[in-house]
Amino acid sequence: MQIVLLSGGSGKRLWPLSNDIRSKQFIKIFKTETGDYESMVQRVYRQICKVDANSKVTIATSETQVSAIHNQLGNAVGISVEPCRRDTFPAIALATAYLHDVMGVREDEAVVVCPVDPYVEDDYFAALKQLSDLAEKGTANLTLMGIEPTYPSEKYGYIIPEGKEQVSVVRTFKEKPTEEVAKQYIAEGALWNGGVFAYKLGYVLNRAHELIDFTDYNDLFAKYETLTKISFDYAVVEHEKSIAVMRFRGQWKDLGTWNTLVEAMDEPTMGKAILNDQCQNVHVINELDVPVLCMGLKDVIVSASAEGILVSEIEQSSAIKPYVDHLDQPIMFAEKSWGEYHVLDVQSGSKTLKLNMKAGGQMDSQCQAEKSRVWTILSGEGVATINGKAQSVKAGDVLSFAQGTSYGLTAQTALSLIETVVF
Amino acid sequence: MQIVLLSGGSGKRLWPLSNDIRSKQFIKIFKTETGDYESMVQRVYRQICKVDANSKVTIATSETQVSAIHNQLGNAVGISVEPCRRDTFPAIALATAYLHDVMGVREDEAVVVCPVDPYVEDDYFAALKQLSDLAEKGTANLTLMGIEPTYPSEKYGYIIPEGKEQVSVVRTFKEKPTEEVAKQYIAEGALWNGGVFAYKLGYVLNRAHELIDFTDYNDLFAKYETLTKISFDYAVVEHEKSIAVMRFRGQWKDLGTWNTLVEAMDEPTMGKAILNDQCQNVHVINELDVPVLCMGLKDVIVSASAEGILVSEIEQSSAIKPYVDHLDQPIMFAEKSWGEYHVLDVQSGSKTLKLNMKAGGQMDSQCQAEKSRVWTILSGEGVATINGKAQSVKAGDVLSFAQGTSYGLTAQTALSLIETVVF
Numbered sequence: 001m002q003i004v005l006l007s008g009g010s011g012k013r014l015w016p017l018s019n020d021i022r023s024k025q026f027i028k029i030f031k032t033e034t035g036d037y038e039s040m041v042q043r044v045y046r047q048i049c050k051v052d053a054n055s056k057v058t059i060a061t062s063e064t065q066v067s068a069i070h071n072q073l074g075n076a077v078g079i080s081v082e083p084c085r086r087d088t089f090p091a092i093a094l095a096t097a098y099l100h101d102v103m104g105v106r107e108d109e110a111v112v113v114c115p116v117d118p119y120v121e122d123d124y125f126a127a128l129k130q131l132s133d134l135a136e137k138g139t140a141n142l143t144l145m146g147i148e149p150t151y152p153s154e155k156y157g158y159i160i161p162e163g164k165e166q167v168s169v170v171r172t173f174k175e176k177p178t179e180e181v182a183k184q185y186i187a188e189g190a191l192w193n194g195g196v197f198a199y200k201l202g203y204v205l206n207r208a209h210e211l212i213d214f215t216d217y218n219d220l221f222a223k224y225e226t227l228t229k230i231s232f233d234y235a236v237v238e239h240e241k242s243i244a245v246m247r248f249r250g251q252w253k254d255l256g257t258w259n260t261l262v263e264a265m266d267e268p269t270m271g272k273a274i275l276n277d278q279c280q281n282v283h284v285i286n287e288l289d290v291p292v293l294c295m296g297l298k299d300v301i302v303s304a305s306a307e308g309i310l311v312s313e314i315e316q317s318s319a320i321k322p323y324v325d326h327l328d329q330p331i332m333f334a335e336k337s338w339g340e341y342h343v344l345d346v347q348s349g350s351k352t353l354k355l356n357m358k359a360g361g362q363m364d365s366q367c368q369a370e371k372s373r374v375w376t377i378l379s380g381e382g383v384a385t386i387n388g389k390a391q392s393v394k395a396g397d398v399l400s401f402a403q404g405t406s407y408g409l410t411a412q413t414a415l416s417l418i419e420t421v422v423f
Numbered sequence: 424m425q426i427v428l429l430s431g432g433s434g435k436r437l438w439p440l441s442n443d444i445r446s447k448q449f450i451k452i453f454k455t456e457t458g459d460y461e462s463m464v465q466r467v468y469r470q471i472c473k474v475d476a477n478s479k480v481t482i483a484t485s486e487t488q489v490s491a492i493h494n495q496l497g498n499a500v501g502i503s504v505e506p507c508r509r510d511t512f513p514a515i516a517l518a519t520a521y522l523h524d525v526m527g528v529r530e531d532e533a534v535v536v537c538p539v540d541p542y543v544e545d546d547y548f549a550a551l552k553q554l555s556d557l558a559e560k561g562t563a564n565l566t567l568m569g570i571e572p573t574y575p576s577e578k579y580g581y582i583i584p585e586g587k588e589q590v591s592v593v594r595t596f597k598e599k600p601t602e603e604v605a606k607q608y609i610a611e612g613a614l615w616n617g618g619v620f621a622y623k624l625g626y627v628l629n630r631a632h633e634l635i636d637f638t639d640y641n642d643l644f645a646k647y648e649t650l651t652k653i654s655f656d657y658a659v660v661e662h663e664k665s666i667a668v669m670r671f672r673g674q675w676k677d678l679g680t681w682n683t684l685v686e687a688m689d690e691p692t693m694g695k696a697i698l699n700d701q702c703q704n705v706h707v708i709n710e711l712d713v714p715v716l717c718m719g720l721k722d723v724i725v726s727a728s729a730e731g732i733l734v735s736e737i738e739q740s741s742a743i744k745p746y747v748d749h750l751d752q753p754i755m756f757a758e759k760s761w762g763e764y765h766v767l768d769v770q771s772g773s774k775t776l777k778l779n780m781k782a783g784g785q786m787d788s789q790c791q792a793e794k795s796r797v798w799t800i801l802s803g804e805g806v807a808t809i810n811g812k813a814q815s816v817k818a819g820d821v822l823s824f825a826q827g828t829s830y831g832l833t834a835q836t837a838l839s840l841i842e843t844v845v846f
Contacts, residue, residue: 296736313719396794
């Protein structure tokens with residue numbers, strides 16, 4: 001199946017693990033069978049490949065996430081890069097044009113659109129495959145997935161189907177209701193709208209051409225910044241009469257806040273943590289190298305990263321946003337296509353980082369207005385190219401670049417180095 | 424007055440702020456009038472100098488604390504360095520010999536011995552001055568300070584005086600009692616034993632010569648390791664008949680555990696901290712550069728340093744010791760005579776530190792078995808001496824030392840540098 005994963009923007013609801021450049025879907029928090037940790041996007045991608053080995057996955061996202069995606073998923077995944085954020089309709093239109101013009105997908109092929117971060121089991125992706133097959137049959141222009149509600153949630157939109165069959169025509173959509181109204185909806189057979197739908201590529205391409213003046217993918221990409229922000233729901237779904245919904249009864253969780261995230265964790269702690277016997281319902285997610293000791297706490301989440309420390313009563317952790325929105329916190333960690341870096345020290349006039357490069361990782365840059373940039377290779381082997389001249393580097397080597405120097409480094413093995421820039 | 428401050432050993436009761444080399448008395452936690460923070464030892468030293476500008480202060484401590492003492496108090500303070508820890512009687516004997524043989528204090532001069540870390544007001548030091556005067560008068564061989572109890576504590580030893588006068592003969596001493604027994608003692612007029620006493624120098628010198636075979640300070644210092652561990656109470660006080668006690672009625676606190684320490688703090692937070700409105704009785708002591716966000720907590724202490732994070736219910740924080748005793752945590756921060764260092768990164772085969780030198784600070788060393796040692800000067804100016812050859816250094820300069828190189832650095836201004844050692 002052709003699947004487009006919508007990879008949402010940055011956000012601080014999972015601060016201090018998520019930040020302005022690290023979205024929650026890239027946090028490695030789920031333990032795999034091998035004991036390693038994987039991120040939401042890695043988990044979803046692994047599940048898709050397991051359920052349908054022939055899946056073609058395209059991630060619709062912004063430039064800022066491209067490095068992290070390549071770093072976490074490799075280069076086999078397609079990426080439809082949004083030059084800026086313009087809500088879901090322009091994003092889906094661009095990804096659809098990308099599939100058609102760049103990847104050569106035919107207009108009568110089905111495309112499934114899905115968020116990048118549902119916390120689900122394999123049956124969910126099997127259902128996506130059914131959704132793709134339904135869209136390909138073409139009985140409706142849009143085929144949605146409706147999730148059987150497990151409680152009258154106020155957090156989700158609702159889909160009201162005509163009947164109770166597995167696949168049904170949609171009668172109407174409802175915005176997030178109060179709990180009381182949600183109960184009524186559920187009594188009428190309503191389903192949660194999980195933001196998943198399938199269509200024949202040509203359908204969305206036609207809608208895009210009706211609403212946006214563009215010739216092809218390149219043209220749409222070039223004028224992306226000029227597009228109006230509008231959601232797919234407002235631009236397409238609300239005006240479409242031919243919509244079907246397929247019921248899904250399996251596990252489905254939206255892990256957008258700390259309280260929902262820790263519920264999904266297999267173990268109460270991740271990273272170095274010590275809890276005394278008097279702790280009850282305490283969760284620790286610690287990305288630091290040093291231990292967190294918890295004593296006598298009840299219903300508390302502790303999360304520590306290089307960017308800060310959260311200590312919150314579990315329910316209140318969902319209300320973190322206003323407190324962290326105004327934090328003017330420099331980025332202390334980032335994933336890059338070549339690996340990752342950590343900021344070790346910042347003071348007026350200088351910055352020191354640790355760079356961990358993957359074997360095969362490559363980076364290139366040029367010294368701007370700085371007194372000096374110094375690399376000390378800690379481990380591994382590579383080839384540095386300084387003003388076009390290549391030289392081998394290994395643990396213990398020191399390289400110093402003057403202003404204006406162009407420099408590059410290719411890691412032949414996994415390679416770590418300390419970079420100090422003095423301005 | 425001659426005052427000997429006993430500076431106790433390391434301890435982890437205030438982990439993660441105290442560690443194997445940073446004792447609690449050096450943690451800068453008390454806000455001064457200028458808005459800076461000072462440590463217990465700085466606070467006590469400042470108070471002594473204020474109450475009696477002619478005080479001569481000698482700190483009895485181990486080698487490991489000498490750098491921190493010079494760094495925090497400057498070079499005017501005397502230090503009686505214990506070659507190893509041998510409990511209070513050998514320590515006081517050594518300090519007394521030091522005063523006599525090195526500092527030329529006469530045998531009939533009074534000496535006051537006091538712990539380095541009482542949390543008290545100026546009146547306490549005025550009382551020490553009175554204690555010194557009483558000792559000098561010589562009505563008793565030992566003159567103790569007895570603190571008027573404010574509750575029947577189980578944490579302190581008790582002194583039972585003969586009468587209720589301001590200065591009285593001691594009838595007997597009592598070990599730490601139960602609360603019930605403490606109530607009885609207090610009804611009999613008992614006082615807390617705060618570990619403070621005064622004597623004429625010759626008295627303790629004589630007792631030392633009776634109990635230890637030594638000629639002078641140098642001889643005692645040389646054989647210090649062979650001495651038996653014994654407390655001053657067991658070695659001297661228990662056998663002495665001529666003991667007076669002077670009552671002290673002012674504030675006196677022993678800030679040995681987190682719960683007592685946070686009570687003494689002027690403000691609920693130190694360092695970067697955000698508490699939401701639902702927090703009640705929450706204390707944050709954060710030595711890191713990144714913020715701690717607390718939400719919905721009650722009666723909780725959060726303390727964060729480069730060595731770890733403590734999150735504890737307040738009362739339980741006094742029971743931290745068994746949990747941190749077995750933590751095998753590398754030292755991430757230390758004070759040196761020339762300034763301080765922070766460990767930024769440790770990986771197999773390398774270590775990266777940030778060194779902050781004070782203006783005038785000097786260090787010297789030699790490269791041992793290492794592939795390279797690299798300095799990148801971040802700020803400030805100094806003179807580096809490499810294999811005996813001096814050169815000026817400034818921000819942006821890079822120095823790389825091979826194995827066997829002897830190197831030194833004198834900071835002419837405050838100077839920061841990054842040091843990376845690859846083994």
